[in-house]
Amino acid sequence: MLQFISHYTxxxxxxxxxxxxxxxxxxxxxxRMKDAADDEVRRVAEEAQRWCRDAGATFIxxxxxxxxRQIGADGVHxxxxxxxxxxxxxxxxxxxxxxxxxxxxxxxxxxxEAGANYIGCGPxxxxxxxxxxxxxxxxxxxxxxxxxxxxEGINLPxxxxxxxxxxxxxxxxxxGVSGVALSGTVLRAENxxxxxxxxxxxxxx
Amino acid sequence: xxxxxxxxPTDTTATTLGELAQQxxxxxxxxxxxxxxxxxxxxxxxxxxxxxxxxxxxxxxACGG
Numbered sequence: 001m002l003q004f005i006s007h008y009t010x011x012x013x014x015x016x017x018x019x020x021x022x023x024x025x026x027x028x029x030x031x032r033m034k035d036a037a038d039d040e041v042r043r044v045a046e047e048a049q050r051w052c053r054d055a056g057a058t059f060i061x062x063x064x065x066x067x068x069r070q071i072g073a074d075g076v077h078x079x080x081x082x083x084x085x086x087x088x089x090x091x092x093x094x095x096x097x098x099x100x101x102x103x104x105x106x107x108x109x110x111x112x113e114a115g116a117n118y119i120g121c122g123p124x125x126x127x128x129x130x131x132x133x134x135x136x137x138x139x140x141x142x143x144x145x146x147x148x149x150x151x152e153g154i155n156l157p158x159x160x161x162x163x164x165x166x167x168x169x170x171x172x173x174x175x176g177v178s179g180v181a182l183s184g185t186v187l188r189a190e191n192x193x194x195x196x197x198x199x200x201x202x203x204x205x
Numbered sequence: 206x207x208x209x210x211x212x213x214p215t216d217t218t219a220t221t222l223g224e225l226a227q228q229x230x231x232x233x234x235x236x237x238x239x240x241x242x243x244x245x246x247x248x249x250x251x252x253x254x255x256x257x258x259x260x261x262x263x264x265x266x267a268c269g270g
Contacts, residue, residue: 001239001262027244028237056246058237058264074235075266094267097235118264155211157262173242178211178262204243 001179002203003028003120003159004196005062006048009187017187018048022055024196030077030181032062042067049073060099065091075099077120080107080134085114101161103134105148112154120181121145123162124172127184136162142175150176166195169202179203206257223251225261236265 004021006014006029018029031048033041045061049071052059060075061068065088068076075097078085085100092098099118100111108119125136137145142160149158157178164172165185172180180203189195208215219225222238222245238245239262245253255261 001237001242001244027246056248058235072234074237089267095232095235097237097264097266115267117266150212155213157211157264176212178264179239179242179244200244204241 001028001157001159002026002200003030003161003179003181004186005030005032005161005181005183007032007183007187012187012192014044015047017192018051020192021186021196022051022057024186024193025200026196027055027057028060028179029057030060030062032077032183034063038064038067042071045073046071058097060097068092068096075117077101085111085116089115099159102145102158103137105145108145108149108154108156108158109152112156116156118157118159118178120161121158121177122160122181124160124168125163127163139171139175142172142177146176166199166202169199170205173203173205206255208255208258209260211262212260217255220255221251222249222253222255222261225255226250229263231263231265236263238263 004026006017008014029052031045049059058074060077061073062077063082065076077099079101088098097117100116102108102119102121123136159179159181160172160177161181164180186192186195219228
């Protein structure tokens with residue numbers, strides 16, 4: 001499973017990045033516009049959601065619980081400094097996917113207990129896409145966290161995130177994670193649509 | 206047959222992802238499924254066969270299953 005997290009560069013807008021991910025075959029898109037104004041996020045989210053629906057892709061919005069409820073997105077992803085999962089669940093009810101960011105096993109457990117439906121676990125390595133990140137996990141980190149989660153009966157899908165490139169994917173997938181979330185590596189490619197096709201192939205191998 | 210759903214061993218009579226979705230009463234929206242590592246979009250669930258020992262990942266909202 002490959003999840004794409006929107007980003008922008010000098011060349012591409014948020015919507016460009018989502019369009020290219022979908023054209024490359026990605027079927028899970030997370031819109032992440034951390035510092036943008038609410039009305040701009042709404043405008044982009046509504047457009048991106050239409051595209052995702054047309055493509056049969058899951059559409060998740062980062063952080064903005066109320067917007068997710070209003071536009072009927074598939075779900076919300078909550079970072080470490082966003083609203084707690086339990087609070088989002090109380091606001092959204094049972095009809096929305098909620099994902100939470102985890103850096104440690106305690107994070108995974110508390111998201112699980114609070115009613116999260118999947119975990120974005122990272123960072124795999126240092127990344128410039130996000131500011132102020134926790135220590136990197138590396139392959140050993142994922143192997144440990146997956147084992148620990150299984151031992152404790154936590155069956156939530158865990159998706160690896162944070163500075164992952166094509167070369168890393170086979171080893172990361174072999175730790176037992178359910179998928180990888182990518183952002184920067186797609187947009188840095190010469191041809192992001194072709195890059196997405198390649199990345200999906202590698203992930204699904 | 207036995208399959209794994211989110212790493213949990215599960216018995217099912219479903220022979221396709223579509224049947225599995227039906228048996229688990231998965232909602233019309235807000236569900237992502239992968240067979241093994243391959244993400245399968247809803248339109249293809251009905252034609253995606255399940256086999257003994259398959260690993261299925263389901264990400265969905267809180268209710269059911």
